[in-house]
Amino acid sequence: MPLLEPLPLIGILRGITPEEAVAVGEAVVAAGITTLEVPLNSPEPLESIRRLVEALGERALVGAGTVLTVSQVCEVHAAGGRLIVSPNCRQPVIEATRRLGMQSWPGIVTPTEAFDALDAGATGLKLFPAVQVGIDGMQALRAVLPRGTKLYAVGGIDISNFSAWRTAGIDGAGLGGALYRPGQPPDRVLDQADKLVASWTSA
Numbered sequence: 436m437p438l439l440e441p442l443p444l445i446g447i448l449r450g451i452t453p454e455e456a457v458a459v460g461e462a463v464v465a466a467g468i469t470t471l472e473v474p475l476n477s478p479e480p481l482e483s484i485r486r487l488v489e490a491l492g493e494r495a496l497v498g499a500g501t502v503l504t505v506s507q508v509c510e511v512h513a514a515g516g517r518l519i520v521s522p523n524c525r526q527p528v529i530e531a532t533r534r535l536g537m538q539s540w541p542g543i544v545t546p547t548e549a550f551d552a553l554d555a556g557a558t559g560l561k562l563f564p565a566v567q568v569g570i571d572g573m574q575a576l577r578a579v580l581p582r583g584t585k586l587y588a589v590g591g592i593d594i595s596n597f598s599a600w601r602t603a604g605i606d607g608a609g610l611g612g613a614l615y616r617p618g619q620p621p622d623r624v625l626d627q628a629d630k631l632v633a634s635w636t637s638a
Contacts, residue, residue, distance in 0.1 A: 468628055470518065498516035540559050559585030563590050588609070
């Protein structure tokens with residue numbers, strides 16, 4: 436079945452291996468997080484993406500993080516990924532991503548980066564690192580963004596501060612170490628994912 440109203444949460448599986456990917460991905464999706472990112476500085480990331488796409492089908496949107504070049508965008512697309520997340524704002528990367536029909540979430544901090552990303556066609560903006568910008572900085576940026584712009588906080592976001600960020604006006608979040616760390620078994624990841632989802636939905 437197609438995804439219906441997915442939670443605005445991106446599960447970041449940094450360090451995942453292909454052998455672990457499907458079981459961990461299934462655990463994350465079972466908790467309700469249906470957008471999955473495999474950073475390209477993980478072991479064999481393209482193979483992990485291929486396996487996740489094959490296993491999860493239309494139940495999840497799968498793609499790559501730490502994407503820095505147009506060639507990497509093409510490699511992720513060829514592996515079946517449909518999501519490109521970057522730590523920075525590079526217009527050629529965003530434009531290539533959109534040409535291939537994929538979602539583009541570039542990392543931004545400043546208004547200049549934010550508007551450059553939107554001009555290039557970004558699906559949404561990744562405020563990164565969110566803890567550096569802080570809630571006051573996020574709200575100042577939010578005030579000048581076009582209505583309807585999706586702004587996700589990534590970097591230092593977890594159960595302890597979900598409520599404050601949501602109340603302040605963030606649209607979603609990327610979850611890294613709070614969701615998964617290399618080598619953690621699927622049952623532990625499921626437990627962590629369940630707690631994060633419960634915290635987000637109750638915030």
